[in-house]
Amino acid sequence: xxxxxxxxxxxxxxxxxxxxxxxxxxxxxxxxxxxxxxxxxxxxxxxxxxxxxxxxxxxxxxxxxxxxxxxxxxxxxxxxxxxxxxxxxxxxxxxxxxxxxxxxxxxxxxxxxxxxxxxxxxxxxxxxxxxxxxxxxxxxxxxxxxxxxxxxxxxxxxxxxxxxxxxxxxxxxxxxxxxxxxxxxxxxxxxxxxxxxxx
Amino acid sequence: xxxxxxxxxxxxxxxxxxxxxxxxxxxxxxxxxxxxxxxxxxxxxxxxxxxxxxxxxxxxxxxxxxxxxxxxxxxxxxxxxxxxxxxxxxxxxxxxxxxxxxxxxxxxx
Numbered sequence: 001x002x003x004x005x006x007x008x009x010x011x012x013x014x015x016x017x018x019x020x021x022x023x024x025x026x027x028x029x030x031x032x033x034x035x036x037x038x039x040x041x042x043x044x045x046x047x048x049x050x051x052x053x054x055x056x057x058x059x060x061x062x063x064x065x066x067x068x069x070x071x072x073x074x075x076x077x078x079x080x081x082x083x084x085x086x087x088x089x090x091x092x093x094x095x096x097x098x099x100x101x102x103x104x105x106x107x108x109x110x111x112x113x114x115x116x117x118x119x120x121x122x123x124x125x126x127x128x129x130x131x132x133x134x135x136x137x138x139x140x141x142x143x144x145x146x147x148x149x150x151x152x153x154x155x156x157x158x159x160x161x162x163x164x165x166x167x168x169x170x171x172x173x174x175x176x177x178x179x180x181x182x183x184x185x186x187x188x189x190x191x192x193x194x195x196x197x198x199x
Numbered sequence: 200x201x202x203x204x205x206x207x208x209x210x211x212x213x214x215x216x217x218x219x220x221x222x223x224x225x226x227x228x229x230x231x232x233x234x235x236x237x238x239x240x241x242x243x244x245x246x247x248x249x250x251x252x253x254x255x256x257x258x259x260x261x262x263x264x265x266x267x268x269x270x271x272x273x274x275x276x277x278x279x280x281x282x283x284x285x286x287x288x289x290x291x292x293x294x295x296x297x298x299x300x301x302x303x304x305x306x307x308x
Contacts, residue, residue: 012266034277046288074214183256194245
């Protein structure tokens with residue numbers, strides 16, 4: 001019987017199988033976030049006492065967090081750009097800036113959570129109306145916060161990985177794949193910020 | 200394995216566009232157009248910002264078209280899910296309203 005031979009390169013991302021792997025992971029992850037946000041939207045639309053999020057949560061801090069993630073996406077692409085030019089030192093500096101942005105984001109989220117918990121918002125209770133508001137808020141922002149935390153660890157491991165490669169060009173592909181994950185985290189926050197804070 | 204370099208778009212232009220759109224989003228919640236119109240505007244702005252991140256920061260614009268189709272699938276699934284769940288959500292809400300009204304009404308005997 002004639003056996004089909006697997007092609008050496010993927011037609012979707014010819015330069016790297018790893019990149020295709022990350023895209024497949026991200027699409028699956030996006031379905032997870034999509035389902036959470038769709039569920040949130042339906043619960044909100046059908047609830048009689050859903051509070052107005054921007055009145056009870058406050059958006060000043062989260063607007064700052066949004067700006068921070070957008071900045072960290074720019075530092076990520078800059079890291080890749082410098083790596084492409086063969087400047088490993090600048091690339092690592094921008095990778096560290098990106099990780100720092102993510103770490104500050106997680107700290108701000110922890111501050112926001114502790115502030116809201118202190119005001120009475122819990123995973124099974126909400127002083128301003130429907131208790132599912134608290135449930136959905138902590139699950140969605142918590143799931144995203146875990147992604148940011150994972151992303152910071154991933155970026156720091158990439159710094160070590162870039163340092164250990166003799167030629168900066170050898171790490172371009174790996175950093176680009178890490179960047180895909182980081183930008184996805186930013187993209188998801190754009191949706192979370194709109195749907196859970198502004199709408 | 201050495202990777203193939205992509206074209207690098209003007210990242211600072213994308214950054215400023217995203218920052219300005221975020222400010223516009225915050226401004227939209229104070230507009231007096233009503234919940235529905237404001238909601239449509241906010242969804243449009245969020246999708247626009249997400250598209251900018253995907254196309255330029257994630258380089259989707261420079262990838263194969265099929266990858267773009269694969270990437271947009273979760274959005275289609277989530278949108279479909281909203282319409283699948285809404286009728287059930289409204290039915291449950293209506294049922295609990297009827298139950299609440301029956302409990303509030305005085306007993307006949």
